[in-house]
Amino acid sequence: MEKVVRGFYSIAHSVKLCKPNVIAAYPITPQTEIVENLAEMYANGELGDCEYVTAESEFGAASILVGASAAGARTFTATCSQGLILMSEVLINAAGMRLPIVLVNTNRALSAPLSIWNDHQDSMVLRDGGLMQIHVETNQEAHDMVPVAFKVAEDHKVMLPFMINMDGYKLTHAYEPIDLLEQEMVDTFLPPYNPPVYMTTKDPLTFGSYAPPQYYAEFRVALQNAMERARKVLEKAYKEWAEITGRDWGGHIVAEGVEDADLVAISMGSLTGMVRDVISELRNQGKKVGLLKIRTFRPFPAKEVRGALKDAEKILVFERAVSFGHGGPVGMEVKSACFGLTPEFYSFAVGLGGRDVPREEIVRIISDVYYGKVDQGFHFGTVKPFEEVIV
């Protein structure tokens, strides 16, 4: 059923159909309306056998989900930015405990300076936390990925937290026609949560043991193995979703026109639409350019990325975050995936803290790279010239 809704609702509606047992939330812009929508559904008795609570902090919300998930509940939360990094100690712990918590992160910049606007700095902080992470381009994709997230997180071969990244404001606040899922369709795709193990007095197990050096490393290898298995499970779920709904969002990556491309531009999230637009216009002009959209960020699809870039002469990454003291975090991943290949490599951090990225900027960056007008390496997009003074 197609309906014009905001990005927030596209998530909330989908979460409802996934029949979570416990939702714990805490408000933060630009996420709040997701949990407000869910709270409204709860107030109206639309969430079935679900308990919804507003916690005292994001740290508390994530901790509540740790307890609930360990006790066998399907769990959900949404957050971003300061909230996500406040949750980080808990989420990293949940990954180690192999709890399949699902969360939506409405990507937002990190303080300081305080900014409520969009970039990817928040989710990058959790890069090494053991959570699966994907980025979506549109609200329909966000809507569709919620059941996928639950299915993959809860797969007994995986059992890891799953974070869907969607760009704050750009997606969350946008009104768009969304083909809203029906309960039946979600039920066909997503079985009820069947935890392989959970806290019960019938089998009083100890969760969250501490591991001395003779064990710790094995548990970390097991986590890495779970991530490796998640590649296949996730890919299968993407495919199955496409079959059931007829909406194919692609696999871990989506490569468009890369086969004959001299320059491949890489993007994650909502910026991809504009990059695609520019790329296809350039192609129409006869320029050999292609697009690589990265959907799955963890586990990182290194093999697929390398495959898509093997013939490229120039690689250009549009970064939405900075790894201070080094460069762009996506570029770092791409470079390591392409180790041994010898393309020219460029990366540009654009749209930090919600800075508008006009189409002209994308055009300029691509053509500068295409015509060899900039040095290889990491650059910032358009910033005003400035001199830093004390006061």
Added chain:
Amino acid sequence: MNYFGPGHGACPGCGLTIATRNVLEALEGKCFVANSTGCLEIVSSQYERSAWGVPYIHSLFENAGAVAAGIDLALKALKRKGEGKVVVFAGDGATADIGIGTLSGMFDRNHDVIYICLDNEAYQNTGNQQSGLTPLGSNTTTTPVGELFPGKMGRKKDMVSIAVAHGIPYVATASVAFHADLRRKVKKAAEIEGAKYIQIHSPCVTGWGIDGKQTILSAKLAYETALYPIVEYENGELTRVRKIKERKPVEEYLKIQRRFRHLFKHPKGKEIISMLQKIADENAAKFNLDV
């Protein structure tokens, strides 16, 4: 009666494990435990060496209140409330300092959880650093005795009043010195719906500098000097106190513990002891402890 141990790694004579065993015994093992990082967790939950005979989870240092709230919600949603009570075991540091936010949230939402604060009056797992529940004058590694300072300055945080102020239905203190009273309180708490707080005075042989033979004695002296009043609140009303027959001077409690021994030598020791006596006198007056 065996829901905890043996084979755990606590120091011989540890008060935490005495308290824990009695709480679990009172609940007849029908419970879900959330435990904060700290001595109890470390001595009992090493991989493949669990001392627990009840479902147990340890997540972090400062979130046991929230983890327990999550278990409570899950049991409600999954219609499994009948399986058992949800219990937190948390240290005084986890409770009064770093975890007070998640604890307050749990109280505020009035989850059906029995929160046990195992009060050994310092961060003992990390080697006796001061917490909000460390008493005045105690020698800890972060409030060491020096020429200027005779141990911790400032008094023990009043967690009982903080708990009562949340409007939760049941708040009590207890002591390993009175095990039957402790179990009675836990049983009572288990019958009440909503958030419950029980703070149990649990001596730490290592941090306090006592012998296992003095574990129970020191807990008893804390009560007999009125430094650790044993009280009970129901729905915000003080309903019961453990009266003291012949209140002892605080020195009797202080002198048997290494953490207070400097008070008998330090130039400011006398002043601290008299301040501690004043605290004891205030406790006795506030709760009408003397018979």
Added chain:
Amino acid sequence: MKITLGGISKPHSSKTMKTGDWGTEYPVVDEEKCTACKTCEYLCPDACIVVVEKEDEKKVAVPDYEYCKGCGVCFSVCPVDAIKMELKDIYKLEVC
């Protein structure tokens, strides 16, 4: 080797840790004096002294030396002084 999901442990698996060799002392119960009041059973930090029924139907406290850490809590709380702490032989120094 097998490892469990996220480090889950089995209940009471600590039993493999025999702590009986920790202490220097051990409790000895005077069965005549013991009234089976269970005070020691409730207060033993290591759950290793239990009141049991003997063949002659008399109930007495029996320490489990496999786990007893010799802390002396039972000794200190026994209301009828039925428990004595004794030094383990290996700690007895012979002065020649």
